[in-house]
Amino acid sequence: MAGQERRMMKDKRLYQSVADRIAGLIDSGIYPPGSRLPGERELAETLEVSRVTVREAEIFLQALGRIDIKTGSGAYVRNKSDQSAGGIPSVSAFELTEARSLFESEAAALAAPDIDNEVLNRLETLIEKMMSDEPDGAQVAEQADRDFHLTIASSTGNKAVLYIVETLWKMRMELEQVREVYDSVCSEDSAARGQEHTEILEALRSRDSGAARSAMRQHFTRLLKSMLDVTEEQAFEELRQRATASRERFLKSAQL
């Protein structure tokens, strides 16, 4: 029974600091996604703690979704995408955009009737920010785009609506396959996008629910179309199949 007279300080549980250290090893790239961590025994020796502690740390990391533990085999590092997802299902860019079209259009319609003038001004500012092409323009524009849509959702005064729109945006950001498509699409028609956003703003200005809904739908419909082009270019055969079938269905239901 050799020494275990180290860190008896503070209140931090040992297993948590061990979990931090393991997470650090993962983040630093020593154990890339998909790779297998050393066995509990080896880790215990390396980190100078008992096996029980390593075990607790790994259970903790598993609960956080950072690793998968397979009995008799080992602990494996999860992909960032599967992990932080925290329950976010894997959806295609097309599906997400279709969902956004449906929901955000309704949010816009709900917000339109009595939207604040102050909010309208803020939206105008955001459109400008979206179109300015400074260095790091992509980052700024994306942020402004996000703020634009969230501001509208927020001005419904309904926190549930805002939460859903936030969730949709979160999916757009955190799902790898979605990000890729969106990024390549957005880098294209920045001019057209400004135009679409302006149309949405005008509809809101006139406090016209129907017009706001239509403008938002159009925005997403156009986005959807250029998205289909991009995915075709990239020969995403699978996605296109789905998309073609869904597009008809979508356009059918979208008749306003």
Add this chain to the structure above:
Amino acid sequence: MAGQERRMMKDKRLYQSVADRIAGLIDSGIYPPGSRLPGERELAETLEVSRVTVREAEIFLQALGRIDIKTGSGAYVRNKSDQSAGGIPSVSAFELTEARSLFESEAAALAAPDIDNEVLNRLETLIEKMMSDEPDGAQVAEQADRDFHLTIASSTGNKAVLYIVETLWKMRMELEQVREVYDSVCSEDSAARGQEHTEILEALRSRDSGAARSAMRQHFTRLLKSMLDVTEEQAFEELRQRATASRERFLKSAQL
């Protein structure tokens, strides 16, 4: 050397089933929020596992935010609100229903055009289940209600839409203040509810997007109205204020 010849089935880790059992004790009200759980030793004896396993289960529960562990003192049950909230904002039953009305109506409209006959049959079965008043009828009906709405969302073929509707239902279940209102409302007009669901089903049967959207909207609109009555009865002044203002806005934007 004593017995551990129980559940050697499947692959579920022991500590996880122990965590489930402890969570069950919490949910059943045996250990209300704020209360202290029995010590690790006592729990180990009660649940017939080793202390280490109890520890692992408690660490897991802590990672999920269900309990707080304080060294030398004990493990304490967290308040629902601080815990599973996990990002779910605190919204009123009214806000949630408004959001559901907007989004699920669109989901129904999207699903309508080419919905499977098999799905339609399943929906019919669910309506029957919803209206049967056996013992435990409330539980069964609620489950059937959930399945009904999720089935429609699922038949859009769009996983993002399904996820959003799932999220909305999760909010309905996990937010205390929402549950209360929904429960008291649902216990009322079970007959009317069946009627409304049937109307939705019929609209879907005719593959009519517009009709499906309208039927779903009506369903929620009626729900909203009886909800307003209930909250008035309960003298939820604050909520009613919000609700009255929002109702006008909602009805305005809902003109189809």
Add this chain to the structure above:
DNA sequence: CTTGTAAAACCGATCATACCAATTGGTAAA
């Protein structure tokens, strides 16, 4: 040389036990 399979090596799952450290509550001393 390839292939199949069974043994061996590894590994996580769990348990029992022991001791350390922090918290708490009661009791004795001031």
Add this chain to the structure above:
DNA sequence: TTTACCAATTGGTATGATCGGTTTTACAAG
């Protein structure tokens, strides 16, 4: 009454052993 201290309780960590599942190895059959 207040303070100081001690003992019981409780969580924290360490060892070492056993069990059953997984992966690898090695050897025999083809």
